[in-house]
Amino acid sequence: MxxxxxxxxxxxxxxxxxxxxxxxxxxxxxxxxxxxxxxxxxxxxxxxxxxxxxxxxxxxxxxxxxxxxxxxxxxxxxxxxxxxxxxxxxxxxxxxxxxxxxxxxxxxxxxxxxxxxxxxxxxxxxxxxxxxxxxxxxxxxxxxRASAPEPFPQLTEREREVLRLVAGGLDNTAIAYRLALRPKTVRNHVSSIFVKLQVKDRSQAIVRAREQGLGGP
CATH class of the missing domain: 3.40.50.2300 (Response regulator)
Incomplete structure (x- = not known):
């Protein structure tokens, strides 16, 4: 200006x-x-x-x-x-x-x-x-967050945001509302996360995420 x-x-x-x-x-x-x-x-x-x-x-x-x-x-x-x-x-x-x-x-x-x-x-x-x-x-x-390395570097920033909320116990609908995304977009992110983390389901993803400090008990 x-x-x-x-x-x-x-x-x-x-x-x-x-x-x-x-x-x-x-x-x-x-x-x-x-x-x-x-x-x-x-x-x-x-x-x-x-x-x-x-x-x-x-x-x-x-x-x-x-x-x-x-x-x-x-x-x-x-x-x-x-x-x-x-x-x-x-x-x-x-x-x-x-x-x-x-x-x-x-x-x-x-x-x-x-x-x-x-x-x-x-x-x-x-x-x-x-x-x-x-x-x-x-x-x-x-x-x-800047002082600590990002967990799961194979994930995109958006995928880490979704994984953090998954680990916090939110379902796809709640995540979609929280991040202002379409539910289908959240489902696609979750599927991509499963592939990249080599986990079979949501429970395994939550365990992996919480081991790295994402989400909470």
């Missing part, structure tokens, strides 16, 4: 009332303009490519899609676009996943308009902004 220019903001959220409310908020803020909005991953990526926002406000639960995946794709294809997550999800996997995907900030949907404005300006200026409800946890998560 060039000095003195308006901050170009896009909004990605599958809830129309919240999305339109956020668009309206942005239009009231000095030095900002909303350049578009989207409700799913595909539209979000197209929007980032066509409208060149400085900041994308990203929800993580996009109906059957994942805002983490949208963040990863946008940051990979358009590295000058920054992402500020604004979501209801405050679990450790969501926070860690969003930051690993390239998000520059993380706010919960209870944030005030002033906090959202501060977050947009911060990430547009190249800073990292973590809301008070997640800041300390995010630092601890990134430090702890």
């Amino acid at each position: 060039s000095g003195g220019a308006s901050i170009r903001v896009a909004v990605v959220d599958d809830h129309p009332v919240f999305r339109l409310g956020m668009v309206a908020l942005i239009e009231t803020l000095d030095g900002m303009e909303c350049v578009g909005d989207a409700a799913d991953v595909a539209s979000a990526v197209v929007l980032a490519g066509e409208r060149h926002p400085d900041v994308v406000l990203m929800d993580l639960h996009l109906d059957r899609d994942s805002g983490i995946e949208a963040t990863r794709l946008i940051r990979a294809r358009y590295p000058r676009v920054t992402v500020l997550v604004v979501t209801m999800l405050d679990d450790d996997d969501s926070i860690y996943g969003a930051l690993r995907a390239g998000a520059s900030g993380y706010l919960l949907k209870g944030a005030s308009p002033a906090e959202v404005e501060r977050g947009i300006r911060a990430v547009a200026a190249g800073s990292v902004l973590l809301g008070p409800a997640v800041g300390a946890r995010a630092v601890d998560l990134m430090t702890a």
Whole structure:
């Protein structure tokens, strides 16, 4: 973003009332303009490519899609676009996943308009902004997980996320909701995990995962 220019903001959220409310908020803020909005991953990526926002406000639960995946794709294809997550999800996997995907900030949907404005300006200026409800946890998560080697290097990052939730006792439907994925996508990931870990079923996968510290008893 060039000095003195308006901050170009896009909004990605599958809830129309919240999305339109956020668009309206942005239009009231000095030095900002909303350049578009989207409700799913595909539209979000197209929007980032066509409208060149400085900041994308990203929800993580996009109906059957994942805002983490949208963040990863946008940051990979358009590295000058920054992402500020604004979501209801405050679990450790969501926070860690969003930051690993390239998000520059993380706010919960209870944030005030002033906090959202501060977050947009911060990430547009190249800073990292973590809301008070997640800041300390995010630092601890990134430090702890970065200092330890990832278990099962043969798995993709998404497969490790799925395996961690399998080991935590969640079924495929719950995992799909937690990661904002289609149930069929989760089933495919689970099948791939079985093949790569050379296990026959879910019970064996859970044992292997917990031996490496994933999930819990």
